[in-house]
Amino acid sequence: MTTKETALSSRPMVKxxxxxxxxxxxxGRMVRQVTCLTIWVxxxxxxxxxxxxxxxxxxxxxxxxxxxxVALGGLGMxxxxxxxxxxxxxxxxxxxxxxxxxxxxxxxxxxxxxxxxVIFTIFFLAAILFxxxxxxxxxxxxxxxx
Numbered sequence: 694m695t696t697k698e699t700a701l702s703s704r705p706m707v708k709x710x711x712x713x714x715x716x717x718x719x720x721g722r723m724v725r726q727v728t729c730l731t732i733w734v735x736x737x738x739x740x741x742x743x744x745x746x747x748x749x750x751x752x753x754x755x756x757x758x759x760x761x762x763v764a765l766g767g768l769g770m771x772x773x774x775x776x777x778x779x780x781x782x783x784x785x786x787x788x789x790x791x792x793x794x795x796x797x798x799x800x801x802x803x804x805x806x807x808x809x810x811v812i813f814t815i816f817f818l819a820a821i822l823f824x825x826x827x828x829x830x831x832x833x834x835x836x837x838x839x
Contacts, residue, residue: 716778721787725777728786732776736769 744762776782799807 712775712778714778716780716783717787721783721790724786724790724793725783729773729777732773733770736773737766740766740769 740762743765744758777786
């Protein structure tokens with residue numbers, strides 16, 4: 694690591710919120726985009742729910758309530774965008790994508806066969822547990838315990 698990369702990666706998140714630049718924009722793009730989109734969805738839903746649960750009726754004007762909700766949603770979206778460009782977190786996401794590229798994914802046929810085995814195993818275990826429960830209910834009712 695160079696001195697500049699060390700200085701970038703040690704910069705605190707609060708300081709990072711007030712910068713505009715992108716950190717390693719061409720690396721880990723897919724994971725970073727999905728992470729940012731997820732944070733944005735959470736921010737927008739949280740702002741909307743905050744508006745419907747807290748601001749409705751608490752603020753005198755509906756316009757003020759909507760403006761507060763939009764400001765909170767925008768703030769959450771900005772934090773999400775800056776979070777994926779924070780060097781420590783961005784390096785983590787870049788390494789996650791690098792590891793995902795190493796995974797050998799199963800073919801559709803293998804996936805279907807494995808899914809069928811899992812589903813049948815779950816049903817088989819559910820049937821066994823049902824039978825155990827039924828037998829123990831009979832035993833306890835015969836002994837007048839329950």
